[in-house]
Amino acid sequence: MKKILLLLLAFSTIVSASLRVETTYTTLGAITEEIGGDLVHVHVLGSSKYDPHFIVPKPSLLAKLRRADLLIMNGGGLELGWLPPLIRGANNAKIQNGAKGFLDISHFIPMIDVPTSVSRGFGDVHAQGNPHYSTDPHMVPLIAKAIAQKLEAIDSNNSRLYAKNLDIFLSKWKNYLKKFDIKMDECKDKKVVQYHELFNYFLKRYNYKSYGNIEPLPGIAPSSKHTIALINTINKNHIKNILQDVYHERKTSKFIASKTGAKVLLIPHDMGATGSKTLEEFYNTIAKNICK
Amino acid sequence: MKKRIILSLLVTSFLFADAEMDAIKEALQVQKEATLKLEAKLNTLEQKNTNQSASFSQNAYLPDMALILNMSTLSRNISNSDYTTSAIPGFIDSGEMNFPFNKDRGFNLNYAEFAMHSVVDPYFEAFANFHLHPEAFEIGEAYVQTTSLAYSLRIKAGKFKSSFGRMNQKHQHSWNFDSQALIYKALFGPDSISDAGVQLQWIAPIDTYLMFGTEAMQGTNGRSFGDSSSNNLYIGYVKSSVDIGDDLSILGGISYAHGKNTTSNATDIYGVDLTFREQLGSYSALIWQSEYLYRDMTLSDTKDKQAGFYSELIYQYNNNYSFGTRYDRITKNETDLSMYSGVDTDNLDRYTVKIDYKPFPMSRLRLSYTYDRSRIIVDERKNVSEVMLSLNIAAGAHGAHDY
Numbered sequence: 030m031k032k033i034l035l036l037l038l039a040f041s042t043i044v045s046a047s048l049r050v051e052t053t054y055t056t057l058g059a060i061t062e063e064i065g066g067d068l069v070h071v072h073v074l075g076s077s078k079y080d081p082h083f084i085v086p087k088p089s090l091l092a093k094l095r096r097a098d099l100l101i102m103n104g105g106g107l108e109l110g111w112l113p114p115l116i117r118g119a120n121n122a123k124i125q126n127g128a129k130g131f132l133d134i135s136h137f138i139p140m141i142d143v144p145t146s147v148s149r150g151f152g153d154v155h156a157q158g159n160p161h162y163s164t165d166p167h168m169v170p171l172i173a174k175a176i177a178q179k180l181e182a183i184d185s186n187n188s189r190l191y192a193k194n195l196d197i198f199l200s201k202w203k204n205y206l207k208k209f210d211i212k213m214d215e216c217k218d219k220k221v222v223q224y225h226e227l228f229n230y231f232l233k234r235y236n237y238k239s240y241g242n243i244e245p246l247p248g249i250a251p252s253s254k255h256t257i258a259l260i261n262t263i264n265k266n267h268i269k270n271i272l273q274d275v276y277h278e279r280k281t282s283k284f285i286a287s288k289t290g291a292k293v294l295l296i297p298h299d300m301g302a303t304g305s306k307t308l309e310e311f312y313n314t315i316a317k318n319i320c321k
Numbered sequence: 322m323k324k325r326i327i328l329s330l331l332v333t334s335f336l337f338a339d340a341e342m343d344a345i346k347e348a349l350q351v352q353k354e355a356t357l358k359l360e361a362k363l364n365t366l367e368q369k370n371t372n373q374s375a376s377f378s379q380n381a382y383l384p385d386m387a388l389i390l391n392m393s394t395l396s397r398n399i400s401n402s403d404y405t406t407s408a409i410p411g412f413i414d415s416g417e418m419n420f421p422f423n424k425d426r427g428f429n430l431n432y433a434e435f436a437m438h439s440v441v442d443p444y445f446e447a448f449a450n451f452h453l454h455p456e457a458f459e460i461g462e463a464y465v466q467t468t469s470l471a472y473s474l475r476i477k478a479g480k481f482k483s484s485f486g487r488m489n490q491k492h493q494h495s496w497n498f499d500s501q502a503l504i505y506k507a508l509f510g511p512d513s514i515s516d517a518g519v520q521l522q523w524i525a526p527i528d529t530y531l532m533f534g535t536e537a538m539q540g541t542n543g544r545s546f547g548d549s550s551s552n553n554l555y556i557g558y559v560k561s562s563v564d565i566g567d568d569l570s571i572l573g574g575i576s577y578a579h580g581k582n583t584t585s586n587a588t589d590i591y592g593v594d595l596t597f598r599e600q601l602g603s604y605s606a607l608i609w610q611s612e613y614l615y616r617d618m619t620l621s622d623t624k625d626k627q628a629g630f631y632s633e634l635i636y637q638y639n640n641n642y643s644f645g646t647r648y649d650r651i652t653k654n655e656t657d658l659s660m661y662s663g664v665d666t667d668n669l670d671r672y673t674v675k676i677d678y679k680p681f682p683m684s685r686l687r688l689s690y691t692y693d694r695s696r697i698i699v700d701e702r703k704n705v706s707e708v709m710l711s712l713n714i715a716a717g718a719h720g721a722h723d724y
Contacts, residue, residue, distance in 0.1 A: 122469035
């Protein structure tokens with residue numbers, strides 16, 4: 030009994046000694062673990078099973094945020110529908126917008142698809158641009174640098190360790206990207222349609238062309254009129270690939286596939302969405318499935 | 322000869338020096354001109370790049386603002402004039418009921434609400450919503466809330482909806498049904514516990530959500546409290562939540578309110594609430610929410626004991642459709658019912674079903690049917706049947722709702 034108590038005590042001190050970091054999504058969490066190593070205790074708020082726009086603001090997440098030393102969010106409006114009430118409810122001064130323990134990664138990313146005008150009449154568009162940048166593996170170094178810089182700032186005693194971890198990670202990732210880009214070069218069919226504009230960063234990086242989306246407007250469910258128009262586009266342009274994410278219904282893409290002969294490719298939007306356990310596995314799955 | 326050579330040397334050196342000086346002067350002149358040209362260029366560029374924004378513009382600091390509109394069309398088996406005299410025996414006497422929402426057969430514009438939220442400074446956030454009813458202007462809520470107190474404490478001050486129970490703090494447009502739960506209507510009226518006061522909340526620093534809150538309010542709600550000779554209402558609650566796996570979350574709470582009623586005697590209200598939410602996908606969920614309220618109210622000559630509950634089941638099918646059913650019941654009604662002699666006042670309950678259609682998260686059409694068996698209308702127990710189609714929109718910058 031004494032032993033267990035001692036063990037528990039030792040364990041709790043280890044946990045409390047490390048920095049508590051909450052990230053909104055899984056890819057951000059994995060990169061934080063690479064940079065933070067044993068110095069941080071990372072928890073992810075939003076499961077990659079679900080649409081990242083619609084994470085349920087469960088009260089249990091309040092308990093996590095209440096004790097967080099650092100909140101790392103994706104930004105670009107992706108968390109607008111669920112995170113603000115949680116930050117408000119957690120009563121944690123450290124992670125308020127503008128406080129030291131608040132990090133919006135989108136501020137470090139060259140955002141694409143920034144609309145020149147916004148209206149809810151265009152559907153659920155993000156005024157800051159397309160927020161789904163983490164599908165592009167070339168964004169990972171930018172994310173890692175932003176996280177390292179933040180960790181060094183709030184835990185300056187260990188800043189050397191974070192800098193070292195960053196160096197190791199960046200060189201590892203450089204090698205990975207070299208091989209990854211070679212693999213992607215072998216992919217010749219560059220025509221796709223997608224459900225939601227989830228993969229634009231990846232598609233732009235590897236010179237793909239997206240001819241349209243299954244949803245008529247961002248956040249609006251498919252309509253028959255729009256689906257028929259998309260089928261015509263696919264037939265006219267001889268498109269073979271329909272990019273499907275894990276959380277939208279698959280009936281529409283299967284229907285489109287049956288009418289056009291195109292293939293439905295299941296592409297993860299975030300680490301773990303199709304079971305990947307590491308960053309490399311996540312991007313490899315995107316590459317593998319898009320090049321089928 | 323020697324002299325001559327030296328002299329000529331000297332002269333040539335002077336001459337050379339002269340030539341060199343000329344060359345330098347010339348080069349300097351060229352450089353000066355180039356510099357002037359560059360300066361001129363820089364000036365024009367600088368003029369172009371000058372920030373021409375208005376010197377005192379504060380547009381970037383505008384609060385988030387939203388317009389919420391709620392309207393309905395309904396049919397009912399009771400005439401409008403009879404309906405306004407209806408009573409809930411033991412709780413609301415004839416003529417004392419308020420009907421801010423969906424009062425008339427035919428068309429109703431319930432309200433236009435103007436909601437605002439803004440960060441005030443690094444320490445405060447402010448919220449306000451102004452209810453504009455067709456015949457009244459009302460400050461629904463207007464309060465400030467701290468954002469950065471130590472020990473995870475949070476203080477709210479102003480006029481606000483109490484966090485007592487589960488339904489109390491929600492606005493009408495975010496209720497799962499358009500009508501208020503029967504026990505809330507009976508005990509508090511349409512605004513629930515909403516009052517000027519202060520609130521203190523604290524979340525325990527553990528892995529499980531455990532929140533404690535306490536409030537001191539003026540207690541102007543005349544249904545249960547209403548002695549506003551000084552602030553007389555004190556509220557406390559504990560809420561906790563656990564997750565079972567990724568998909569099932571359970572939220573429960575117990576609440577207590579102690580105040581003084583219009584007879585200056587004590588009113589105590591106890592509440593228990595429990596919500597289960599099973600996530601079936603990103604856009605699909607099954608939600609079961611129930612609440613039980615018990616009131617102990619001492620009046621001049623009686624000691625009333627009254628209680629009731631509601632239980633609602635919501636099936637969110639996808640991001641467009643949602644179905645729901647609710648059962649309301651008064652379970653205890655120990656009070657002076659002598660004015661209803663000869664009228665059946667037992668088994669007060671209500672059934673509601675609804676279908677929601679949301680073309681987009683900002684708009685909602687709701688078709689509902691209510692069978693209300695809690696009313697006495699013109700001295701008779703009369704069951705109210707109601708079919709209603711309501712429309713709610715939230716335009717502009719409307720913040721996300723809580724769990």
